[in-house]
Amino acid sequence: MESEWFGTAAIGCTLPFRYGEFPGLPVPCPIDGYVNRLTSAGDLRRLVQDGFLCRCEVRPGGGEIKPGIWVEDGALVHRLARLVAPVYLGSRTNIGASAVVTRFSNIEHHSKVGDGTIVDASSVLPFTELASGLEVSRSVVEGNTLVDVRRNLALCIRDPKLIRDTAPVTRGGAPSREAGRENGTLGFAYSSFFYRAAGRLSEVLFGD
Amino acid sequence: MTTCRTVMVKDMPEGVTINCIPQLWRELVVLFGRDWPCLVLDFSAVRELDRAGVELLLRTMEEVVKRNGDVKLAAVSPQIAVILELTRVDRLFETFESTSDAVTSFTSFPFAAVNKNTDERQTYGSEPSRG
Numbered sequence: 001m002e003s004e005w006f007g008t009a010a011i012g013c014t015l016p017f018r019y020g021e022f023p024g025l026p027v028p029c030p031i032d033g034y035v036n037r038l039t040s041a042g043d044l045r046r047l048v049q050d051g052f053l054c055r056c057e058v059r060p061g062g063g064e065i066k067p068g069i070w071v072e073d074g075a076l077v078h079r080l081a082r083l084v085a086p087v088y089l090g091s092r093t094n095i096g097a098s099a100v101v102t103r104f105s106n107i108e109h110h111s112k113v114g115d116g117t118i119v120d121a122s123s124v125l126p127f128t129e130l131a132s133g134l135e136v137s138r139s140v141v142e143g144n145t146l147v148d149v150r151r152n153l154a155l156c157i158r159d160p161k162l163i164r165d166t167a168p169v170t171r172g173g174a175p176s177r178e179a180g181r182e183n184g185t186l187g188f189a190y191s192s193f194f195y196r197a198a199g200r201l202s203e204v205l206f207g208d
Numbered sequence: 209m210t211t212c213r214t215v216m217v218k219d220m221p222e223g224v225t226i227n228c229i230p231q232l233w234r235e236l237v238v239l240f241g242r243d244w245p246c247l248v249l250d251f252s253a254v255r256e257l258d259r260a261g262v263e264l265l266l267r268t269m270e271e272v273v274k275r276n277g278d279v280k281l282a283a284v285s286p287q288i289a290v291i292l293e294l295t296r297v298d299r300l301f302e303t304f305e306s307t308s309d310a311v312t313s314f315t316s317f318p319f320a321a322v323n324k325n326t327d328e329r330q331t332y333g334s335e336p337s338r339g
């Protein structure tokens with residue numbers, strides 16, 4: 001709706017406005033603070049970037065072993081792997097030889113990056129295994145599902161030699177991401193918030 | 209000297225997966241079994257591509273280049289483009305929106321590439337000041 005029309009219509013109304021006086025019009029709700037609606041994978045990437053840049057209260061957890069490089073306990077990084085700040089590695093992650101993790105990427109807990117794989121401006125969510133020699137760029141990966149942020153495209157990759165879901169398996173045989181979420185949250189501080197945000201995004205994107 | 213090369217178009221199946229690789233390879237070998245093969249792989253029907261399919265593309269490229277030919281991809285869907293990017297194969301193949309574009313690219317001069325280079329030069333290049 002055009003703001004000019006809204007201003008003109010508001011002149012003839014009783015002030016203050018009552019909620020619902022103009023059905024269908026957005027009601028302004030001024031909020032002091034950071035807002036991210038998390039309606040797409042791009043929003044999740046923006047949240048991660050804002051966390052790294054201290055634009056919101058979400059912060060990477062673990063220890064900052066070098067400027068801009070946060071690593072949780074139990075993370076294994078091959079000596080030939082290359083980490084370019086700012087990046088975050090969750091607990092029990094495994095970064096293979098000659099792998100490159102760069103540009104605001106976060107590798108969440110129990111994830112694995114294969115030898116020679118490049119993770120660039122991407123989020124690898126928990127219990128995800130990337131094979132060797134891949135290039136994951138501007139994407140969000142959860143299990144065997146990859147969301148390309150540039151194309152706004154979700155893709156389920158069935159070939160386990162490319163991307164594999166390593167979530168704990170339930171009795172029925174299906175991988176249970178919920179069990180993993182109960183065991184550990186995402187590794188950022190205020191992680192309960194971040195975890196809920198990512199969980200909600202998963203519901204939107206992957207239909208959990 | 210003039211050369212007249214025949215461009216061959218191969219329609220790829222819906223799933224380029226490990227199950228159909230042997231059959232597909234036999235069909236491709238027939239196509240590039242001569243010198244200077246010009247091959248267009250039509251991906252318009254492809255919905256699934258796995259690691260074996262990517263290896264098939266690489267082997268095809270290898271064999272065609274050995275014979276001084278070229279392989280081009282046509283009508284690649286966004287899903288397949290993501291997999292090609294993921295496996296870093298996208299930079300090896302020229303891709304086109306349609307099969308006809310890919311076929312004509314073998315014979316026409318690549319004006320688009322020239323224009324692109326010219327634009328980049330105009331944007332990023334700095335002319336030395338004279339006088």
